[in-house]
Amino acid sequence: MLRNLQVYSTLTQPFRDPWGFLKERSRNPELWINLVVIGGAVLFLLSKGTGFAITVGTVFAIWAILAVSLNLVVGFTGLMSVAHIGFFGVGAYSMAILTSDPLYEQLRSETIPTFALPFFAALPVSMVMAGLVAVAMGSILNRFRDDIFVLVSFGFAIISFNVFLNWRELTRGAFGIHAIARPAIGGWEADGKLEFLLVALVFLGIVMLITWFIVSSSFGRVLTAIREDEQAIQVYGYRAAHYKMAVWVLSAMLAGLAGGLFASWTSFIDPNSFILLESILMVAIVILGGLATIWGSLLGALVFVLLEEGMRFVPFIPTEHIGQGRQIVLGILLVLLMLFRPQGLVGRYKL
Amino acid sequence: MKVTSKIWLVLLGLLMVTLLVAAACGDDDEEVAAPEVLAPFRIGIMESVTGPGETYGVAGVQAKVMAVDEINAAGGINGRMLEVIVEDSKCNAADGITAYTKLTQVDGVKIILGPSCSGAMLGVAPLAERDKVIMFSGMTSNPDITLAGDFIFRTMTSDVFIGEDMGNLLWFDGIRNLATISETTDYAEGLRREIARKFKELGGQIVGEERYPSDVTDFRSQITKLIGLNPDAIYVGSQSEFTGGTVIKQARELGYEGPMYTDVTGSGPVAQEIGGDAATGVKVINRGLDPNNPVANAFLANFKERYGYLSVIFEMTSTYDDIHITAECLRQTDDDQDSEGFRDCLYGLTFTGALGTYSFDEFGDPVGITNIVLEILPLAQRTEDNLGYKVSVVPAAQ
CATH class of the missing domain: 3.40.50.2300 (Response regulator)
Structure with missing residues (x-):
């Protein structure tokens, strides 16, 4: 209880003592870097038009939820996993199947079960489904460590993609699922872009709070200890396997949440959105931002989305080679970032 | 630690300033160009330039750029040039949506030619319907697209x-x-x-x-x-x-x-x-392409000469025709922001081009293309x- 009191006191500090809070925080470079980048980003995007800024903001919010949740596993606990895309996909497909409009499906020759649930009823199910899959995967993954762990999680990422692609009775395979519901409460529906961005940002805030609560509790300190020396913490009587399982499932549920949001945002999903490459991008974002910092993941997602979408404005590439040119520039920028900041933008730990 | 962080901070700040300046400069260019000639018609192009659909996406962009060059070399449309903005929609719904939003919100186009992949089209179609933006594709053949909406057209027949x-x-x-x-x-x-x-x-x-x-x-x-x-x-x-x-x-x-x-x-x-x-x-x-169609043969010969290869013949020809159809309808509406006029033009149009002579049915699918x-x-x-x-x-x- 005492440790939670400490968390609460930190949480409420800005309200009790705003001046002291600011003074303390002003010495924190992470905060300033964040503010500069976020401010610059928002200005840049707004200069390009609010509509585009809102879309990019939504993409950012979804990536940021994913990055923060993945950082729990990769950064705070030190489990290098590329299986996260699987949970993202499970969340997205749960949302799609549960909320897709049955009227729409009747027009198609290959039908799947549809339930036409509202968004907010389906979102917890998305999270639970992702969590359940994570329990199953975790019970196997928990037997491995380090390099083998990465390889096994790699295998899971590929398996999950193939399940989405080939379980046609449930996912419509390569055809994808249409007409996925938007968030709606009562008469209010987030069908406009701005409303959806707000919903996504609220969820991002909740996810950050949850994550922050986890990592600053004693549970979080055990996770850090597992990262530093798993055997040592076991000597003190902690069952590392249980802790790893718990954080694994939690992280997967948050990824499921991101998946649900994503499916609702695009309103159409097919397996192409859940390829292994996306998983590697997620890990790249976490490392880019910095391991074991929540703000870092946020920043990583922001820089990544900004680089990718900002590339659309690179002027010197000829029209016919625009896509390839941008990818090369993006690759070079990421390499440069890693060369000069191997610990990530605001991180303290290297891999 | 402290010092490197500060350097980093400065660097990031500089990056942001550069980006902002670049953005501002971009706007200046347009202002300078405007008074000299009539403003060009602006339309968007979305194809899968990278990713799984790369081979036909790139061919599609090249065919379209070629058609645009032809139109502009011949004096443009009603004395105005045709300007295209190319975006990469990859081959999936999410990238299709960001490309679509960039084209409609940043560039302000109301007419988009593409995408190459049915998945991207199905992701974008509901947005285009809501925003009354024309999506006009030369390659997507998925049967579901027939019912995708009133503003959704294609010169590709359904599978x-x-x-x-x-x-x-x-x-x-x-x-x-x-x-x-x-x-x-x-x-x-x-x-x-x-x-x-x-x-x-x-x-x-x-x-x-x-x-x-x-x-x-x-x-x-x-x-x-x-x-x-x-x-x-x-x-x-x-x-x-x-x-x-x-x-x-x-x-x-x-x-x-x-x-x-x-x-x-x-x-x-x-x-x-x-x-x-x-x-x-x-x-x-x-x-089918009619082997005796002079428009198609000239296009294929020119394409081969300009880019040195030929790939998916029908798809290339189809995307090439899309630009000429667009030019035809812009000639009638004389306004690249009038998507409803453009839509009505397409419904009423009987076009003779590289694919032969064809028109569009009430679903926006082409009629008159035989196998x-x-x-x-x-x-x-x-x-x-x-x-x-x-x-x-x-x-x-x-």
């Missing part, structure tokens, strides 16, 4: 028609037991489904179904299994020329001698090259003129 004609052809050729091997993509899978439906309707039997993901290169075990079922013919449904050609080659290497059928990608120039003599006799139903049967010629008889095909008409409905 339903290819499926019907392939079913008829199979039955006409005396095939009663068919085995299929297909790539797990929306295009290949959708086409296979349509063919199987028609074939079963006629009384045929599908004795074996195999599927493979796009990144596989060895199909021998799956083909061996199909050969063991002793089918009258094998249908190869591929998404890329590479996989299609490889399946055909490996089937012949494994000693299969019966007839083979495939879709347009399994018979393209790359597939023919991979298949070599193994590809001889493989039959395809494709949307043909292509049979791949023996290696020695393949030339640049016949592109390796013997062309014949589709047998009447069985």
Whole structure:
């Protein structure tokens, strides 16, 4: 209880003592870097038009939820996993199947079960489904460590993609699922872009709070200890396997949440959105931002989305080679970032 | 730690300033250019320039850029130039949506030509319907797009028609037991489904179904299994020329001698090259180009000269026509922001171009494009003129 009191006191500090809070925080470079980048980003995007800024903001919010949740596993606990895309996909497909409009499906020759649930009823199910899959995967993954762990999680990422692609009775395979519901409460529906961005940002805030609560509790300190020396913490009587399982499932549920949001945002999903490459991008974002910092993941997602979408404005590439040119520039920028900041933008730990 | 952080901070600040200045400069350029000539018509182009759809996406952009250059060289539209903004929609809904938003919100276009992939189209279509933005694609053939909306058009016929004609052809050729091997993509899978439906309707039997993901290169075990079922013919449904050609080659290497059928990608120039003599006799139903159409022949010759290759012929020609159709309708509406006028123009238009003479039905699908049967010629008889095909008409409905 005492440790939670400490968390609460930190949480409420800005309200009790705003001046002291600011003074303390002003010495924190992470905060300033964040503010500069976020401010610059928002200005840049707004200069390009609010509509585009809102879309990019939504993409950012979804990536940021994913990055923060993945950082729990990769950064705070030190489990290098590329299986996260699987949970993202499970969340997205749960949302799609549960909320897709049955009227729409009747027009198609290959039908799947549809339930036409509202968004907010389906979102917890998305999270639970992702969590359940994570329990199953975790019970196997928990037997491995380090390099083998990465390889096994790699295998899971590929398996999950193939399940989405080939379980046609449930996912419509390569055809994808249409007409996925938007968030709606009562008469209010987030069908406009701005409303959806707000919903996504609220969820991002909740996810950050949850994550922050986890990592600053004693549970979080055990996770850090597992990262530093798993055997040592076991000597003190902690069952590392249980802790790893718990954080694994939690992280997967948050990824499921991101998946649900994503499916609702695009309103159409097919397996192409859940390829292994996306998983590697997620890990790249976490490392880019910095391991074991929540703000870092946020920043990583922001820089990544900004680089990718900002590339659309690179002027010197000829029209016919625009896509390839941008990818090369993006690759070079990421390499440069890693060369000069191997610990990530605001991180303290290297891999 | 402290010092490096500060340097980093400064660097990031500089980066942001540069970006902002670049953004500001971009706006200046347009202001300077405006008073001298009439402002150009601006339309968006979305194709899968990178990712799984790269081969045809790039060809589509090139064909469109060529058409735009032709129009501008001939004096533009009503004295105004045509300007295109190209975006990469990759081959999925999410990237399609960001590309769409960038084009509509940042560039403010109301008419978008593309995308290349049905998945991207189905993701974007609801947004385009809401925003009243024209989506006009030259490549997406998924049957679902027929019902996608009022502002959604294409010069590509639905795969339903290819499926019907392939079913008829199979039955006409005396095939009663068919085995299929297909790539797990929306295009290949959708086409296979349509063919199987028609074939079963006629009384045929599908004795074996195999599927493979796009990144596989060895199909021998799956083909061996199909050969063991002793089918009258094998249908190869591929998404890329590479996989299609490889399946055909490996089937012949494994000693299969019966007839083979495939879709347009399994018979393209790359597939023919991979298949070599193994590809001889493989039959395809494709949307037909009239070999005597001067517009099409001139386009293909010019494209070959400018870019040095020819790939998915019909798709390239189709995207080329899209620009000319757009020019025609812009000539009528004289306003690139008037998407409703543009839509009405398309519904009322009968266009004669590289694909022949055609119009659009109430779903925005093209009417007047007929299918043909292509049979791949023996290696020695393949030339640049016949592109390796013997062309014949589709047998009447069985």
